[in-house]
Amino acid sequence: MKKLLVRKALSLVLAITLLFSMSSVLTVFAVEDPTVTVGSVSAKQGETVDVDVIISGNPGVYSFVVSLSYDETRLKLTGVKNGSVLEGPQHNINNLAQNPYKLTFCNPLAAEDNTANGTIVTLSFEVLSDAAEGTAEISATMDEENTFNSNFEPCEFRVENGAVTVMHEHIAGEWETTLEPTCTAEGEKVQKCTICGEILNTKVITALGHDFYEPYIRTPATCTTDGEVYRTCSVCNEEETKVIPATGHNFGEWQISTPATCTTDGEETRTCSNCGEEETKVIPATEHVWGEWKIKTQPTETSDGVKHRICSVCGEEETRPYKFKYLLGDANEDGIVSIDDATEIQKYLAKMVPYLEAAACDVDGDGTIAIGDATEIQKYLAVIITKFPAEKE
Numbered sequence: 001m002k003k004l005l006v007r008k009a010l011s012l013v014l015a016i017t018l019l020f021s022m023s024s025v026l027t028v029f030a031v032e033d034p035t036v037t038v039g040s041v042s043a044k045q046g047e048t049v050d051v052d053v054i055i056s057g058n059p060g061v062y063s064f065v066v067s068l069s070y071d072e073t074r075l076k077l078t079g080v081k082n083g084s085v086l087e088g089p090q091h092n093i094n095n096l097a098q099n100p101y102k103l104t105f106c107n108p109l110a111a112e113d114n115t116a117n118g119t120i121v122t123l124s125f126e127v128l129s130d131a132a133e134g135t136a137e138i139s140a141t142m143d144e145e146n147t148f149n150s151n152f153e154p155c156e157f158r159v160e161n162g163a164v165t166v167m168h169e170h171i172a173g174e175w176e177t178t179l180e181p182t183c184t185a186e187g188e189k190v191q192k193c194t195i196c197g198e199i200l201n202t203k204v205i206t207a208l209g210h211d212f213y214e215p216y217i218r219t220p221a222t223c224t225t226d227g228e229v230y231r232t233c234s235v236c237n238e239e240e241t242k243v244i245p246a247t248g249h250n251f252g253e254w255q256i257s258t259p260a261t262c263t264t265d266g267e268e269t270r271t272c273s274n275c276g277e278e279e280t281k282v283i284p285a286t287e288h289v290w291g292e293w294k295i296k297t298q299p300t301e302t303s304d305g306v307k308h309r310i311c312s313v314c315g316e317e318e319t320r321p322y323k324f325k326y327l328l329g330d331a332n333e334d335g336i337v338s339i340d341d342a343t344e345i346q347k348y349l350a351k352m353v354p355y356l357e358a359a360a361c362d363v364d365g366d367g368t369i370a371i372g373d374a375t376e377i378q379k380y381l382a383v384i385i386t387k388f389p390a391e392k393e
């Protein structure tokens with residue numbers, strides 16, 4: 001059973017192989033079938049074209065006669081040029097008025113039959129200027145009686161007719177828009193032949209670009225926040241927005257709203273002319289501008305007097321007692337001269353003590369309270385000196 005199947009398959013393969021080889025054999029026969037072929041070309045009105053007449057599968061001829069008839073409403077024969085394939089052309093290549101045009105080849109001197117294949121003649125046709133579009137047939141008819149070999153045996157030829165296909169000259173019409181351009185996309189236009197409608201030219205139409213209305217402010221900018229402006233395309237409604245940057249405050253000059261005094265801070269203010277935003281700044285207190293210490297009340301032996309000084313700006317008065325007599329070197333006024341007095345002067349010079357009485361402290365008599373006075377007190381306590389330089393004899 002299995003063997004049989006294999007055999008069947010094999011025979012199928014053989015059959016196919018045979019089929020292929022047969023078809024190629026047939027093709028070879030077809031090529032070698034004696035044939036006269038008239039070429040086919042296309043041309044426009046007024047043009048001149050060449051059409052070849054070809055012999056193939058030539059079995060060997062002594063005499064060969066074929067008539068070629070053509071559509072004279074469209075074509076005019078203007079030339080016949082003999083090819084080099086068949087010998088002994090008998091036809092008159094200058095008498096072209098005949099239609100059909102008869103080709104006659106016969107060489108009485110030839111030693112044997114002509115078996116060449118190829119172009120036997122090339123016909124030149126002028127396409128009449130008023131020729132209708134379409135197919136102008138050129139057909140061949142064998143003169144069987146006069147086509148034979150040297151044994152006077154007839155030679156049969158198959159014919160394949162040809163043609164000149166008459167075409168019009170395209171006439172370009174107006175440009176037609178096939179795709180309208182938009183704001184952002186390209187369009188297309190074409191130029192067609194007014195006769196046959198064939199598209200002859202194609203062109204891109206550039207995008208139109210938006211056609212914006214005047215811009216509108218959607219959100220005005222303020223001193224501190226960005227605003228926004230927009231505009232809209234009148235064609236496609238496309239919206240475009242842009243930021244308006246914040247303007248920043250537009251402050252005026254600083255104005256003193258509260259003046260500073262000797263003891264209290266003042267304040268300056270400035271205001272934005274756009275939004276009213278206010279900015280303030282402290283003016284520091286100026287401190288008193290003191291005048292000289294002066295004796296206000298004279299001291300007596302039994303009661304202290306008063307010294308005072310006055311601020312020239314605010315009139316503030318500062319007072320302190322003023323004794324009838326001061327002990328020289330007793331800076332802290334505790335009634336004795338000790339190391340504490342030197343320390344008191346140092347503290348005063350370091351601004352840790354606001355006031356010391358020069359009458360008690362200026363022990364070196366130079367008119368000011370200075371570090372030299374503390375030194376003199378230390379020298380006095382160490383008994384390096386026994387009295388101060390300022391002390392009178």
Ligand SMILES: [Zn+2]
Pocket residue numbers: 168169170171193194195196197198
């Ligand atoms: Zn056309």
Ligand SMILES: [Zn+2]
Pocket residue numbers: 183209210211233234235236237238
């Ligand atoms: Zn637009």
Ligand SMILES: [Zn+2]
Pocket residue numbers: 223248249250272273274275276277
């Ligand atoms: Zn502002």
Ligand SMILES: [Zn+2]
Pocket residue numbers: 262287288289311312313314315316
């Ligand atoms: Zn003052």
